[in-house]
Amino acid sequence: MGRKKDNLIWKRHFANLFKTIFFKYELDYDDFSSEYTWSSSAIRYWKTSKRLPQIEALSDLRKFLCTHIVSNEATDKLVIGEISDVFTKEEMLHEYYRIRNAYPRINEFVGEILNFYYNAAKDKPNLDEITETKTDKERNTRVVVFDFDGTLTDGKTNRTTWESIWTSLGYDVKECQNLHMKFNRKEISHEEWCKITEEKFRERRLHRDILENEIASKIHLIKGVRKTFNALDKKNIRIYIVSGSIYSVIKKTMGSLIQYIYDVKANDFLWDEGGFLTQIIGTKYDFEGKAEFIFEISQRLNISPNDILFVGNSINDQFAYNSGVYTLCINPKLTDASNSKIWNNCIMTCDDLTDILNYL
Incomplete structure (x- = not known):
């Protein structure tokens, strides 16, 4: 029986994030290579998603990131946004927040995400990260x-507030509902949804009094x-x-x-x-x-x-x-x-x- 093949989707996610981290935080591949004695050819394989690192190399990579990444608000936001997009696309946001909650510091967080991608590519559960929800008795609502x-x-x-505005301007409520359905089907983004709505409302000259008095009063x-x-x-x-x-x-x-x-x-x-x-x-x-x-x-x-x-x-x-x-x-x-x-x-x-x- 041959070796089970890696999941190509998560393998690419690993490679993309690996490159993003080194580029955005201005890290040097040669520094990692010399510090942990992994060859430049091996690193090139990781970057191009041809091969995942060995488990020992992954451990060294996480250590390297933990000690060399210098947090920067703008950079952190970009990297976190890229990671969030991946988990959203894969419909695994609960896993994303579970890791973010456990590792709020960016230099630890990105390493844990790489570890998650690695395990997903290898079809291994992230058992070391599993946390249990507190029972009602253990919760302390703050x-x-x-x-x-x-x-x-x-x-x-x-009708929702939005539907009430549409109908107050003389539109058919179905226009509002159709935009909602398009968003749910991912045919338009939230930003596009708002822009289309804005254009429709401006076309019918929506006035503040209609919203804050007529609509809100009901x-x-x-x-x-x-x-x-x-x-x-x-x-x-x-x-x-x-x-x-x-x-x-x-x-x-x-x-x-x-x-x-x-x-x-x-x-x-x-x-x-x-x-x-x-x-x-x-x-x-x-x-x-x-x-x-x-x-x-x-x-x-x-x-x-x-x-x-x-x-x-x-x-x-x-x-x-x-x-x-x-x-x-x-x-x-x-x-x-x-x-x-x-x-x-x-x-x-x-x-x-x-x-x-x-x-x-």
Whole structure:
């Protein structure tokens, strides 16, 4: 029986990242070669994805990166972005965040990612990296992150905030829904989605008053929001909102309750002096980006993602689990609330937000 062939996809990922790291951080292949006595021809094979390094060489490579990489915010962002794109493409973001949580320092992180690519190419499990989710008794909730539409709002209207804007401008609601479907099918990016929407809204002269008065005035918070926020505040639990809705609508709807919220991430609208729309600034923290926001909170506060409770309700919220956060689905819409991989718990019918306090 012959030797099992390496997985070519992950082999290429390894080679590409190997080259990226040395190029972006201005590392010298010869320095690595002389320091650890691996030949330049062997390194050339690794770079061209013709061959993976021996396990001993991989270990030496990780040591070299750990001692020679000098962190730079701009460079770190580019390298991390490339890695994130790979895991997104391979639909393995949960693995990406698991490694990022365990190795926040870039000089260790890139080595662990190379190790992951190597094991994936060899079809070996990354057993040394497997971590278990804490049980309810072991969790210590320090932060609650809420979605907005359908989570903090009563959801009695069948239309989202975006759909309400489209119809208020005289468009067929199907135009809004078709763009959503195109995005889900990856036919357009989030940026393209926002740009097309911006053009349509500017064409019909969307005015600030329509959004913040006519639309926002019809959105009502679910019962118990104030009591829930008060209870969380007394426990020194921080509150955040990450949403695919619109910042000004969230702010208007939350009213005085905005004082409880540490940060709100959502799409934003810019207006001219006459109050007419000039630009839509799309949030990077919707869909897959919700996991990134949660990761950033965990790093900023130096806490485990498992000590963060995420409360959502719909399809764009189901990516939050990738960060390792503890997830709670309430009043589910367009998501399988029974999927325990995505949702740790579910309240099928939540008429009062104080119900979520049982899941801290």
